[in-house]
Amino acid sequence: MREPGFGVASGDLRSGWIPASGESCTCIERDSIVTETAEGPADVRTRIERYDPSEIEPRWQARWDELGLHRTDLSDESRPPYYLLTMYPYPSGDLHIGHWYIVTPSDALARYRRMHGDNVFFPIGFDAFGLPAENAAIKNKIHPATWTMKNIENMRRQFRTMGAMFDWDAEVVTCQPDYYRWNQWLFLKFLEAGLAYRAMSPVDWCPNDGTLAREQVEGTDRRCWRCGEKVQKRDLEQWFLRTTKYADELLDFSGINWPEPVRIMQTNWIGRSEGGEIVFTTAPSDHHAGGEELRVFTTRPDTLFGATFMVLAPEHPLVGSLTAPDRAAEVETYVAQARVRTEIERLSTDREKTGVAIGADAINPISGERLPIFIADYVLAGYGTGAIMAVPAHDERDFAFATKFGLTIRRVIAAPGTPGTEAAPGTEAAPGTQNAPLDAAFVSHAADEELVNSGPYSGMLADEGGRAIVAALAEQSAGRTAVTYRIRDWLISRQRYWGTPFPIVYCDQCGIVPVPEGQLPVLLPETVDYQGSGDNPLNHDEAFLRVNCPSCDGPARRETDTMDTFVDSSWYWFRYLSPGKTDGPIDRAMTDRWTPVDQYTGGAEHAVMHLLYSRFFTKAMRDIGLVSEDEPFRRMFNQGQILGADGERMSKSRGNVQDPGELVSRYGADTVRLFLMFMGPWDQGGPWSASGIGGVYRFLNRAWAIAIDPHGTDPGDQEAGRLPAGQGLEDAALAIRAAAHRTLRDVTIDYEGFRFNTMLAKLMELSNTLYRYRGTPAAGSPEWDEAVGMLLLMLAPAAPHISEELWSRRLAAEGVEWSSIHIERWPTVDASAVVEETREVPVQINGKLRDKVVVPAEASDADLEAAVLAAPKIVAALAGRTPDRVIVAGGGRLVNLVVCG
RNA sequence: GCCGGAGUGGCGGAACGGCAGACGCAGCCGACUUAAAAUCGGCAGCCCGCGAGGGCGUGAGGGUUCGACUCCCUCCUCCGGUACCA
Numbered sequence: 001m002r003e004p005g006f007g008v009a010s011g012d013l014r015s016g017w018i019p020a021s022g023e024s025c026t027c028i029e030r031d032s033i034v035t036e037t038a039e040g041p042a043d044v045r046t047r048i049e050r051y052d053p054s055e056i057e058p059r060w061q062a063r064w065d066e067l068g069l070h071r072t073d074l075s076d077e078s079r080p081p082y083y084l085l086t087m088y089p090y091p092s093g094d095l096h097i098g099h100w101y102i103v104t105p106s107d108a109l110a111r112y113r114r115m116h117g118d119n120v121f122f123p124i125g126f127d128a129f130g131l132p133a134e135n136a137a138i139k140n141k142i143h144p145a146t147w148t149m150k151n152i153e154n155m156r157r158q159f160r161t162m163g164a165m166f167d168w169d170a171e172v173v174t175c176q177p178d179y180y181r182w183n184q185w186l187f188l189k190f191l192e193a194g195l196a197y198r199a200m201s202p203v204d205w206c207p208n209d210g211t212l213a214r215e216q217v218e219g220t221d222r223r224c225w226r227c228g229e230k231v232q233k234r235d236l237e238q239w240f241l242r243t244t245k246y247a248d249e250l251l252d253f254s255g256i257n258w259p260e261p262v263r264i265m266q267t268n269w270i271g272r273s274e275g276g277e278i279v280f281t282t283a284p285s286d287h288h289a290g291g292e293e294l295r296v297f298t299t300r301p302d303t304l305f306g307a308t309f310m311v312l313a314p315e316h317p318l319v320g321s322l323t324a325p326d327r328a329a330e331v332e333t334y335v336a337q338a339r340v341r342t343e344i345e346r347l348s349t350d351r352e353k354t355g356v357a358i359g360a361d362a363i364n365p366i367s368g369e370r371l372p373i374f375i376a377d378y379v380l381a382g383y384g385t386g387a388i389m390a391v392p393a394h395d396e397r398d399f400a401f402a403t404k405f406g407l408t409i410r411r412v413i414a415a416p417g418t419p420g421t422e423a424a425p426g427t428e429a430a431p432g433t434q435n436a437p438l439d440a441a442f443v444s445h446a447a448d449e450e451l452v453n454s455g456p457y458s459g460m461l462a463d464e465g466g467r468a469i470v471a472a473l474a475e476q477s478a479g480r481t482a483v484t485y486r487i488r489d490w491l492i493s494r495q496r497y498w499g500t501p502f503p504i505v506y507c508d509q510c511g512i513v514p515v516p517e518g519q520l521p522v523l524l525p526e527t528v529d530y531q532g533s534g535d536n537p538l539n540h541d542e543a544f545l546r547v548n549c550p551s552c553d554g555p556a557r558r559e560t561d562t563m564d565t566f567v568d569s570s571w572y573w574f575r576y577l578s579p580g581k582t583d584g585p586i587d588r589a590m591t592d593r594w595t596p597v598d599q600y601t602g603g604a605e606h607a608v609m610h611l612l613y614s615r616f617f618t619k620a621m622r623d624i625g626l627v628s629e630d631e632p633f634r635r636m637f638n639q640g641q642i643l644g645a646d647g648e649r650m651s652k653s654r655g656n657v658q659d660p661g662e663l664v665s666r667y668g669a670d671t672v673r674l675f676l677m678f679m680g681p682w683d684q685g686g687p688w689s690a691s692g693i694g695g696v697y698r699f700l701n702r703a704w705a706i707a708i709d710p711h712g713t714d715p716g717d718q719e720a721g722r723l724p725a726g727q728g729l730e731d732a733a734l735a736i737r738a739a740a741h742r743t744l745r746d747v748t749i750d751y752e753g754f755r756f757n758t759m760l761a762k763l764m765e766l767s768n769t770l771y772r773y774r775g776t777p778a779a780g781s782p783e784w785d786e787a788v789g790m791l792l793l794m795l796a797p798a799a800p801h802i803s804e805e806l807w808s809r810r811l812a813a814e815g816v817e818w819s820s821i822h823i824e825r826w827p828t829v830d831a832s833a834v835v836e837e838t839r840e841v842p843v844q845i846n847g848k849l850r851d852k853v854v855v856p857a858e859a860s861d862a863d864l865e866a867a868v869l870a871a872p873k874i875v876a877a878l879a880g881r882t883p884d885r886v887i888v889a890g891g892g893r894l895v896n897l898v899v900c901g
Numbered sequence: 902g903c904c905g906g907a908g909u910g911g912c913g914g915a916a917c918g919g920c921a922g923a924c925g926c927a928g929c930c931g932a933c934u935u936a937a938a939a940u941c942g943g944c945a946g947c948c949c950g951c952g953a954g955g956g957c958g959u960g961a962g963g964g965u966u967c968g969a970c971u972c973c974c975u976c977c978u979c980c981g982g983u984a985c986c987a
Contacts, residue, residue: 090987131986203985213985261905265982268904344983348902487984494985565987605981607905640906641981649981678925680914684907685980692913692926698940699925714941716933758915761924768924771941842920847968849920887919887967894919898967 048712051704053668057801061163069820070165072121074577074590082118083594084110085573085633087602087610088125088172091151092132095158097658097676097688098642098650104673104798105639105682105756106601107164111797112751114165115826121594122165123576125172126152129180129499130565131213134534137498143528144498148175158661163669163800165822170576174568175498179575181521182585183567184503186617187239188514189624195242198512201491202339205234209534211495216534222340226534233339238493238561239502243616247272247485249630250615256596258636262607269608271486275299276470278389278479280310283361283370287324294318294362294373297384297484300394301473302466305454306412307389308402310362310373311355314338315381322373324359331358331375338377346377353378353401364389365478366469367455376401384484412453413462490613492564495536497527499562507549507556516550522558536560569610570617573597573632591627596634604638604683611636637754640685647687658688670799671697677756677798699764700802703795706770707788707806713775723776732778734833739769740787741833747794748829760798766791789827796821843868844896850877853895861888868895 064070074081086106089099110122126148133144140147152173159166172179190196204212206224212231216224222231243250247270253263275298284290294310312319314335323331334356338346345351355376362371371389378397379388392402393411402409451457451465460468473479493502501522503515515522527541538544538560549556571585577594578587602610611633618632643649644656651657663672675696680686705712713720723732743766750759770787773779789810796803800822807821836857841864843851851873855864865886868874878899885898 087987092987127987211985214983215986265905269983342983344902347983350902491984496985564985566984569987603981603987604906605987608982609984610987638906643980647979678913684914686907686913689913689926695925701940714933715939716931717941718932719942757913758924761915764924840920844919844968847919847966852920885967889919889968890917894968896919896967 048705048709051701051802053670053801054665056805057161057163057669060801060804061160064163064165064820065160067820069822070122070167071169072119072167074121074594076119079117079119081594081598082113082120083573083597083599084113084120084122085576085597085600086122086124087600087606088127088569088572089155090130090132091126091128091148091155093151093154093652094657094659095155096650097660099155100162100660100672101642101676101685102601102603102639103159103162103164104676105754107162107166107800108673108677108756108797109599109601109751109754110165111800111822112826114822115793115797115824117825120165121170121576122167123170123172123573124159124164124166124168125170125572125576126155126174127565127569127572128152128173128175129562129568131496131498134496134498134530137528138530138532138534141528143526145175145526148498161664161669162673165800170579172572172575172579174565174572177521177523178580178582179572180500180524180568182575183500183563184515184520184522185517185585186571186621187563187567188503188517188520189626190241190620191514193620193624195245195620195624197240197242197489198237199240200235201238201240202233202235203238203495205232206534207232210536211236212534222342231340236493236495238491239504239563240489240491241616241620243490243613244485244487246616246619247487249619250487250612256631256634256636258633259638262604262611262636262638265607266612269487269612272483273299273485274481274483276301276466276473276479277385277482278304278365278470278473279477280362280365280371280389282318282322282373283363285324285360288322288360292318292321294387295385296387296389297482298389298391300391300466301470301479302451302462303391303394303412304364304366304389304469305451305457306391306393306410307364307369307371308392308408308410309371309390311376311379311388311390311398311401312358312373313379313381313386314375314377316375316386319358319375322358322360327357327359330356334375338375341377343380346380349397349400353397353404355401355405357405365473365476372407374401374405382488383486410453412451413449414452415449490564490566490616492567493561494564495560496562497524497530497537499565500524500567501538501562502559504559505547505549505556506559507552507554509554510549510551510556513549513551513556519550524562538562566610566613570613571621573600574621574627586626588627591629595627596629596631599635599637600633601637601639603641605641607638637683639682642685643687645688650688663690663693667693667697668700668801670802671700674700674760674799678760680757682754682756696760699760699767700799702767702771703791704802704806706767706774707792708809709774710779710784710788711775717775721775723778724772729777729781732773732776733781733783736770736773736778736781736787737783737830737833739766740783740790741830744790744794744827745829745834748826751797756798763791763794766794792821793824793827796824839892841868841892842894843871843874844894845874845877845883846899847896850874859892861892864888864892864895868897 084106086103107122110120114120128148133148136142136147137144174180187196204217206212206227206229208227208229209224212224217231218225223229224231251267251270251272277295277297278301280294280296282288282290282292282294319331319335353376355374357372357374360373362373363369364371379386390398390401392398392407392409394413399409449462451460451462454465457465457468470479470481501524503520503522505513505515507513525541525544527537527544529537529540531537531540545557545560547556547558548554574586574591574595577590578585581587614632618627618629621627622630641649644654644658646656648654648656660672671693675693678696723729727735743762746762747759750756750762770791773784778784792803792807804821808818811818838854839857840852840854842849843853851871853867853871855867865888881899883897884900887896887898889896
């Protein structure tokens with residue numbers, strides 16, 4: 001049973017009463033303290049109760065908990081649902097300042113939305129499978145499950161000190177069978193739908209420690225991080241999800257509000273290119289009969305006549321049969337070298353090009369020209385067809401290769417009338433085009449450029465010529481228009497223990513057999529025998545391995561690979577909506593109502609992979625009939641990352657992890673929350689430094705003093721008790737009201753735009769203004785009271801404890817029954833309070849600031865211009881000259897006088 | 902390398918193409934205190950000038966504009982991602 005939502009809960013709140021709040025009347029009164037002085041006579045001073053977060057915060061956290069203030073009634077239809085999701089953390093052990101940085105503003109947003117009347121769902125969980133638990137297991141001989149669950153326990157406790165409004169009832173822990181069984185279930189559905197398949201793929205392999213992750217391969221010579229052994233490549237049969245099926249749909253971001261950089265990065269990652277597939281044929285030679293098809297993909301079919309050689313990926317299937325016997329040794333050596341290089345290395349345009357000729361030729365289908373075939377690692381087997389036609393005159397990489405190997409460079413595109421490009425068709429390059437200078441050559445051609453050196457196509461515009469060439473090839477079945485993508489299918493197999501087991505059995509009789517749905521979950525055994533290495537212990541667990549075939553009941557063996565942890569994170573927000581559901585992964589009624597997630601927040605480091613996989617999962621789940629949505633997250637925001645004080649990413653191994661515990665016990669959670677929001681723009685992050693936290697603490701102390709002791713004054717304040725010079729009580733009240741409403745207007749805009757740093761700056765300004773009036777006659781005014789109330793309401797999402805405490809005292813002082821500030825409504829701006837009577841207009845001469853004039857707010861441009869030209873400083877600066885132009889910019893916000901000469 | 906982001910006082914940062922440096926930290930001066938801490942008020946980009954004032958300033962160099970931290974081009978540095986870290 002879930003607790004009732006706020007509607008009912010608030011009734012509980014009113015009936016409940018907090019002891020300390022009952023004392024609030026005495027709190028507001030002052031304690032008289034008699035201080036004995038050396039001179040003898042007693043100096044009677046007053047002191048207010050001091051702000052003590054260590055007393056306030058735990059008390060309210062316990063109270064909120066008790067009242068179920070943070071539980072969301074998912075079935076409550078009386079208010080609009082608002083699903084706010086923050087990326088769930090990896091349970092690394094302790095919450096560090098980075099977790100606070102991620103969660104605090106999200107929590108403020110959740111509270112802000114709730115103050116607008118939304119039914120806010122703000123869940124949390126743990127991304128609990130993955131490598132670090134296995135590393136801990138090997139290092140400390142502790143079971144990954146024990147390590148992980150201990151960490152989770154600890155982090156749950158630490159999370160509570162933040163005062164975040166997480167709904168813990170919906171918690172997801174991915175390493176538990178009640179979660180990962182649904183990974184298995186989804187995998188089986190994907191398999192059924194043809195979205196999952198098995199294929200060979202290479203992994204980085206260490207003979208001692210098995211498969212290695214990228215981060216486990218160290219140094220330029222690529223050695224294993226544990227044993228230092230040279231890393232090899234090994235081809236394994238592995239499971240893939242067919243992400244490429246959705247390539248085009250994933251390019252479509254209409255209907256979701258995501259940051260431009262993320263959309264661009266995903267678009268580039270998917271990497272759709274349109275062009276043509278062209279079929280070359282191999283030429284006969286002593287060792288090869290010829291006539292084999294050699295397919296290439298090109299985005300530039302218009303440059304076909306400029307192809308002067310061919311390049312195959314070293315892994316290309318035809319390499320073996322095409323290689324001439326006298327080239328075999330060299331080719332084999334090169335292929336072996338290429339296998340150990342990373343893709344990043346291979347694609348680097350910086351690195352000198354390498355490759356070898358294989359002693360065979362290909363025939364250009366349009367010109368009949370014979371082109372030598374090379375293999376080179378800058379061509380990847382997995383992209384396009386794994387083979388290219390090289391056009392060195394119009395491609396930077398091909399140019400570099402041709403230059404190094406002394407190959408022909410033939411220019412085939414030029415602006416009309418470019419000298420030296422009128423060679424006869426089909427012949428060698430025209431004079432002056434050999435080794436053509438790089439500058440103009442391979443930049444994408446201008447619209448008016450024409451084909452040259454291109455047989456019958458010479459003289460056509462490049463685009464048009466390209467289409468004509470593909471059309472001609474298509475007629476002889478030697479080409480067609482084609483689209484390729486950079487994105488590959490998602491390899492989800494991991495040769496590791498601490499992950500979701502695949503629900504697959506291998507049977508000698510029946511082959512690959514899915515575990516029947518009714519036999520799920522396939523439990524991860526409690527094996528911990530790592531045999532002193534990182535090799536997957538499942539491979540050695542006979543009890544797990546041996547199984548009867550679900551199909552024929554004969555002896556069979558289980559799949560020992562587990563799933564990529566990105567599988568877990570690709571649908572967890574659906575599961576939050578279905579806690580404890582045992583007859584399916586998700587509750588359709590709930591996901592229909594609550595998804596897509598209204599707002600997702602998380603690190604920019606997830607801009608592509610996690611966010612793309614999540615989009616893929618949503619679409620795949622839609623296509624197998626599980627959900628109705630096309631997209632997982634309506635609006636996305638990427639916050640920055642807090643780095644260690646050394647500017648490096650926080651990690652235990654670097655020893656730069658910042659524990660917020662000490663700051664919290666010294667200043668309180670509210671101060672730490674505010675400081676993290678105040679540091680800078682949330683999407684920026686940056687190196688951690690606690691210097692400046694005192695300023696935020698002072699701000700809260702001032703807010704405290706304003707709220708509980710409006711008539712107090714400070715020692716040494718020369719202006720104490722006096723209104724600003726020239727201001728009457730009425731002026732002061734209006735000024736207070738204007739400040740409060742202007743702040744509300746601006747703070748609301750900042751919350752909506754996630755600009756928490758400027759939001760707090762404006763609250764500080766308001767509190768500075770109020771503080772100026774503290775102790776003056778204006779402090780008792782209704783405007784003052786309104787402003788203080790507004791300050792607390794605006795502060796409530798960001799600093800939930802102090803605002804709740806001060807709010808409860810206000811209610812008590814007014815004799816009003818208590819109800820939480822966090823279910824209070826966000827105030828509304830009174831536009832009339834903010835109206836200004838005059839405006840100050842900066843005046844520039846030739847763009848340099850020279851003076852400012854003050855004019856009535858409604859002054860016309862002509863009035864303004866007259867005032868400007870009469871201003872003494874301007875008259876002096878003009879020194880008798882007449883402005884050539886007078887620019888009144890931005891609807892009278894600035895005047896610029898342009899004086900020539 | 903490629904893709905994305907960021908470079909502004911001593912520091913964190915602010916600024917719809919229109920007053921660069923809001924807000925805060927550190928600093929300096931003053932008030933309160935026997936004193937210190939805390940608190941309160943004030944000053945404060947850099948250079949020249951007693952001052953009035955002037956000059957220079959948003960990573961570097963160009964460009965567009967009456968006007969550029971903001972837009973465009975080239976470059977430098979740092980951060981994130983680069984498909985088995987999550």
